[in-house]
Amino acid sequence: MLTMEEVYYAYPDGPCVLKGVSLHIPDGKKCALIGHNGCGKTTLFLHTNGLLRPNSGRIYWNGEKMDYRRQTLQKWRREVGIVFQNPEHQLVAPLVRDELAFGLHHAGMAKSEMEELMEKALDEFGLRPWLDKPVHHLSLGQKKWLTLAAVMVMNPKLLVLDEPTAYLDRRQIRRFVEKINDIYHNGTTVLLATHDVDFVLEWADIVFVMHDGQIVMQGAPQDIFARQHPLQEWHLDVPLLASVWKTLFPHETRIPRNVEEMKQWMNEQALGTV
Amino acid sequence: MLTMEEVYYAYPDGPCVLKGVSLHIPDGKKCALIGHNGCGKTTLFLHTNGLLRPNSGRIYWNGEKMDYRRQTLQKWRREVGIVFQNPEHQLVAPLVRDELAFGLHHAGMAKSEMEELMEKALDEFGLRPWLDKPVHHLSLGQKKWLTLAAVMVMNPKLLVLDEPTAYLDRRQIRRFVEKINDIYHNGTTVLLATHDVDFVLEWADIVFVMHDGQIVMQGAPQDIFARQHPLQEWHLDVPLLASVWKTLFPHETRIPRNVEEMKQWMNEQALGTV
Amino acid sequence: MKKWKAALFLCGFVVYFTFSESSPALAMHITEGFLPVKWVIFWWLVFLPFLFIGMRSLIRITREHPELKLLIALSGAFTFVLSALKIPSVTGSSSHPTGVGLGAVLFGPWTMVVMGSVVLLFQALLLAHGGLTTLGANAMAMAVAGPLVAYGMYRFGKKWNISRRWTVFFAAFFSDLATYVVTSLQLALAFPDATGGIAASFLKFAGIFAITQIPLAVTEGLLTVVVWNFLSTY
């Protein structure tokens, strides 16, 4: 779906941040990007819909090589939605309803189509009770929810999320993750960056590990997190579940993805030994 | 050390946020406060050094009932240091060195003493290379580190931290926690609020559970997290380690605090059954 | 006897305002309904051409760089928040010139006329400070006279190579003063003294507001210098 080839990028007068990133986001997968702060994750995300233009390297969207002409950009940005880390830096309209309409209006949509999409988003995100509320009366968790709704109302094909769960409590995280899964099941590919490796282990289909401006490792989470040594070198933690499992069964190469799977495997093992 | 008795607080024209909080922070313990967003944690913290004044109820600091006179407040605020959630809204001075000196200026200290304390903090927090940097050139992790240093330079007796680990990556979190432990071992009592229950299980001596403006439960983390049912009612997650343990040994009432302890207990059990 | 009473009356007010909790700077906004109808119309008519020129310059800038709308709105919000916050160290200062002055240097004085008026409208519609009928008069004092004097001082200082610190101080100081003089003049024109006429009335209003406005202009100047120093150093 989205392919980057040898992308280099340096901020004007700054050091090089992306040092030859190559990655491929396949259609219809749950993708996670992990890496310590400052490794270039956010900069990488800004390349996913042409907000930054690589100094060198190529970016393909749906097989097409992207140029940075106005029309290409407009279409590209409509098809890739980004939810940034800080909702205060993303919401511009004073009222919840205006925030939802804002992006639609700029997509040059007819009024009737706009209203239809709005209605759909209102139901899907349960926003009706907030409709006439000002954005500044929402809590941080609600603002985050609204940024997601305001991006999803545009119906993007790829949804990119930067640290979606920071500052949220467990209940809010669960609700957020459920919604992301719904979005995924409705046909939108999802790419997110997070520090929560336990969540990644359970949720992701593909994990990209980023270090110092490059993708240094990628693959299924069970495989990635089974290799403790390189992860530590990149200052990444091993998921708690993986370290529990390794403690219990040092010779196992597989890793369970959640507590249920672990239980099941243990039962199998118990049966096997009996 | 710090005692609150039946503290009620409502923001002007707002709903009641604290609805009779009673708690006691004992001297020389690692205390953690958990509870979902919006339950009143931050408001509670603003009462720990008189930034907010309760509508009713009493607050004792070192056995003395606090009044809100200027002198009392000054002394109280020097002895209780608070690190707030968002470093962007906490750092006030333009330069790192000014930020460190900010609190000292108002402690009515002699210049030589001030410099001595500054030097000590610079070494302890490894801030020398940043000394003449403007604060807004630091990364978020560095800003957080600086807020901690700027509070610790005052040598408080109680350190209060609101969500110290949000937005930090694993390496930064580890470094931050190590520093907090150093601070604790040097004789400062620590109280922190966090959503990371696995961290609380491993780290804390006492856990306070807050829900809807009240402290609904308190005790040692092993005891608190062993009771899954009430926690779910308050929308709190059980630590992953606890749920793994419960899955393995449904009839155990104890909970291991970390992977090592779990391993050790399992070995003991294995020996016991052999 | 009469004189004695009047003096006592005035003294009472001096004490009252010196120790009053409320921010005295806000008192410089002429309250809703205070000016008679003919002066309302007069000041609106005087103000409109300035607003028109300001809007033309604003439209030109934002057509070339649409994203500047965001920056201007952010600066407007910044100015409004500074002028409305009650923070002890900033107390007594409307911090209007601080925001307006910085903006004048960034965007040019004409854009600031619009921004200053927007801030005044916000103060009227969000805080009931000032008013709609008196918006024309208030805008002439705060959004036109203030920024223009600040910008003029800034240019003057630059031209004659006066030290930057003093330039900034005087720009803020005089723009505060200009606001205060214009407001006093507006009040004097609307309410001339029965015996002494407009001149006497101006002296009275200027005299009373001097109690708060002169120290205020000094703090405002100092504050702006501090901010300017920070900004130019880092």
Next chain:
Amino acid sequence: MIRQLDTIAYNNRLRAIRPEQKVLFAFLLLIMAMAGSWKVQAMITVWLAIWIIGYARVSWKVYAKALGAVALFLLMSVPALLVSIDRSFHVSLDHSQLVTVMSLLSRSIAAWSCLFFLLVTTPFPEMLSVLKRMKVPSILMELFFFTYRFVFVFEKAAEELYVAMKARNGGTHWRHGGMLVFQLFQKIWHSYEALRLALWARGVSGEMAYVPTETYHKTNKRYLWEAVIGLSLLLWLSMIGG
């Protein structure tokens, strides 16, 4: 204070009424207050106090506090009006001005009531949508909308910075005021860069127009009748010069 009044505007009992009706009502009363006699002005003040405290359910404390702030300016101007200075700087109390002062006070309070009624019953974005329909230039409208949103971002930042200062016994020196202003100024640049990117990401570029959507309102017959009858009565009173 900003947040408090703003919150009332969203939560008062008269919010559901169409903003056009409230704006028109306040505007007509404002004209009568400016032109009418002191009796008319007194009636407007009392009647609006009933609307504000009785119908909209704004707490009387808030009303009194706001009224106090206005009284400050008024009281400050009174001595200048009452005291007379002649050419030899002879100061005297001018009793003839007493009538002028009284009428000035009653007009100001009445006019202020109209403004205050509008701001506590109508949320700012809804007032703006009325302006929008009155064909106010779109550049101004966009500026209003964006500014309004950012006011609350900065207010929160300022509040948190100030609390953090107080927590370290600061916030007492005017240099701290300078620091706070500087920090807020830094935030402008930071927010600007971030917001610009976020808007581009949503495909908003070029014109960056802002279009308010329609809010659904209802008309309350009971209030409408009271308003119409009251306004007619006041108009009649002004005509006969009562």
